[in-house]
Amino acid sequence: MSVAVPTSTSSADRPSPPAAPRATRPWPFHLFVALMALALGGYVVSRLWRDPYRHAIADNVGDQAFFEWVLSYGVHLLHHGGDPFFTDLMNVPDGVNLAANTSITVYAILFAPLTMLAGPQVTFLAVLTLNLAGSAYAWFLFFNRFVTAHRGAAALAGFFCGFAPGFVAHANGHLNWTSGWIAPLVLWRLLKMRDTSRWLRNGLILGVTLAVGFSIAAEGLFFTALAGGVFVIAWALSPVNRSEAREALGRFAAGLGVTAVVAGALLAYPLYMHFAGPQTFKGTGFNQRHYSEDLLSFFAFADRSLAAGAGLGNELAANRTEETSFFGLPLLVLLTACLVMLWRSADDRRRSVLRALMIVGGLFFLISLGPRLRVAGAESDIPLLYALLQHVPLFDSALPARYALVLVGVFGVILAMATERMLGSGAPRPLFAVGLVVALLPIFPLPLVHRERSPEPRFIADGTWERYVTEGGVISALPFAANVAADGQRWQAYTMARGGPEFRIPDGYFLGPDAEGAEGKGRIGALPRATDWLFLRAALYGYLADLDNADRATARADFQRWGVEALFLPDVITGPEGPLFRSAVETTATDLLGPPERVDDVLVWRIRPGVDPVDRP
Structure with missing residues (x-):
């Protein structure tokens, strides 16, 4: 069926003859x-x-981070195998249904060599x-x-x-x-x-x-x-x-x-x-x-x-x-x-x-x-x-x-x-x-607008993180990865793209159900818990909560659920509109977990499941 004019079945893909010779x-x-x-x-x-490596799309930093993650997941599939349509690398322990997200599977596999190289x-x-x-x-x-x-x-x-x-x-x-x-x-x-x-x-x-x-x-x-x-x-x-x-x-x-x-x-x-x-x-x-x-x-x-x-x-x-x-x-x-x-x-x-x-x-x-x-x-x-x-x-x-x-x-x-x-x-x-x-x-289009985003920490790029987590264990940047604070998901993606050891993260930017244990309506990201919201609120608004032992008990339970072994805070953290309130995140983490250790260009807090954070008198 030609859009220009109906034709015989033997020439169904040809337009009507032109007025002048082609x-x-x-x-x-x-x-x-x-x-x-x-x-x-x-x-x-x-x-x-x-x-x-430093420029991100100004009007959609979060989606760029998500697609970079998906492209890196193609390298993971080639190196480690796995399910192209489901992953437990983020949103630990529940995982993410990639078939229900825009997982661009063909691109992820087809361009995996370029992802590993560049x-x-x-x-x-x-x-x-x-x-x-x-x-x-x-x-x-x-x-x-x-x-x-x-x-x-x-x-x-x-x-x-x-x-x-x-x-x-x-x-x-x-x-x-x-x-x-x-x-x-x-x-x-x-x-x-x-x-x-x-x-x-x-x-x-x-x-x-x-x-x-x-x-x-x-x-x-x-x-x-x-x-x-x-x-x-x-x-x-x-x-x-x-x-x-x-x-x-x-x-x-x-x-x-x-x-x-x-x-x-x-x-x-x-x-x-x-x-x-x-x-x-x-x-x-x-x-x-x-x-x-x-x-x-x-x-x-x-x-x-x-x-x-x-x-x-x-x-x-x-x-x-x-x-x-x-x-x-x-x-x-x-x-x-x-x-x-x-x-x-x-x-x-x-x-x-x-x-x-x-x-x-x-x-x-x-x-x-x-x-x-x-x-x-x-x-x-x-x-x-x-x-x-x-x-x-x-x-x-x-x-x-x-x-x-x-x-x-x-x-x-x-x-x-x-x-x-x-x-x-x-x-x-x-x-x-x-x-x-x-x-x-x-x-006529104008070029896309860009903004600066934080560089990959040496702690991640040099593989130092491997000393702080068991193989396939859980470690997270602060604040936890979300659409408005996507750095943590980027660091995991860049690690996957190298084809070597990997870590898992809580939370992340994806679409998932709005209820645990049963199919629910769609929502953006993981179901929020008290501890990840504590850090995200500090990063987005500079809010410093007055923490008590009840908050520390809640954090222990959350860390236990996620299986987190360490948290780290880079020197610069960015969101959809530029730098976030890093000092507020550091103050919150220190109040909750005690003094960090300086490793390369990040601050690290080790987590002993069921023990940290320790209640204070």
Whole structure:
């Protein structure tokens, strides 16, 4: 099913013949597009590349630390074996269900050699850069294959999709959501399923593609599959396509059956772990009403855009990473004009494609608004479509605002079609060219903002920590690892990346259940206990608690539960907005545990389970 125009099954992946002869050697142009995509991806991440080991993404230090941990876990799997979808290395003693988190398993294994050689900091930036570049290039290939024979139009639309404001926003820490190449790849294989003469092979390939996509970006794969299914159904129900759809239905369904078998076999264990494994949970750890699109956000500009750099920014998103729409008014006006122009000049078959696109775009637009209409930051009492979906399985695990990312692909198709029509004939179209500049220039991306984070202590880098913990034992930095104090998780990750001895940690930044011993709703991080909250409160707010022997008894019980053998405090500790209150943490630890010993560049407190901390008169 070609998006541009229906074709015979023998040429199901080819667009309509171009008006002018195509170049016989397209690869130089393809290479040029790939290099330009890589250059633009490097530009977006450039400030982080200046010092990968000290620079962190300013708007999402915690998520960067989590993904660095996951990349290091790939090295652990290769060196020590283990379960790719469950770990007891953090959140001791309960562990973490990685299948229910964004564990990017394929990346972790594939890039393990680079992680061992250069560290997860470099691997994180490499994957982030390649994700952005690969997304633009994959969309270019998809558009050139299925939408337009005009390579310039395909490239323009591909770059729009790869570097759309929503995906640049997710470059603030999300290796899963920047994997935008998954969507065009899955859609490519879905449209190839119309070649019913090869239904078995196509079903096998699509099944493997879905398994790979699930292991990298399960939420994005769900959106892609849902959008693809809605498009196919809407296209097939159009009167002009019904006979063709009816003829292809049998083998198309058979191919999808093969896909289900292959994907089901490959994903049987991770799906079991995701939905029924230990430490799983229902829903998500985030407030879905908070992470819904504001109606005005579609007309606004994202933080990392030229328009925002010129002073046209806003505060309509839940945070900088979730600016998932933010297309800007000029682009929406241009796309509306393009859609009207395409509709008026289209025949019935082309209109069936445009109608299906509009249905997909309208549906995902409504879902992205969440359960209640929000305008200019104020939530109304008007219920929307998502109010009916928010408790439905799969929908309950996704954030509504992210559904707006599907509009990027819909807009890309319209942009490619319109650009081919306006520029493909060779006649000058200055008004359209001006419209493109006015619409696309304001959303051109700016480089990600970075901030300094604390360097790895020599105590960890030199392996001195091994003298203070038994093999596979538990040791923790202070404060205990959390999304707002991720240093402790980073030190463990960097140790894993070297492939040698490892230690385990309490707490950590992950998604888990909000209740012990039974499946609960999702929450961020471990269930808080009195002792870890004591240190975190000191680090975040500089708060000094007035400790007594009851607090020390509670700490003994907590240390016993975790099996902690030692605690250490580096010279610098950092959080999401810079340095934390280190002196308050040191004072709290000393009051609780007594004087520390200075080792390399950290303070160390040894813990004797069941004995420390000692009550004081």
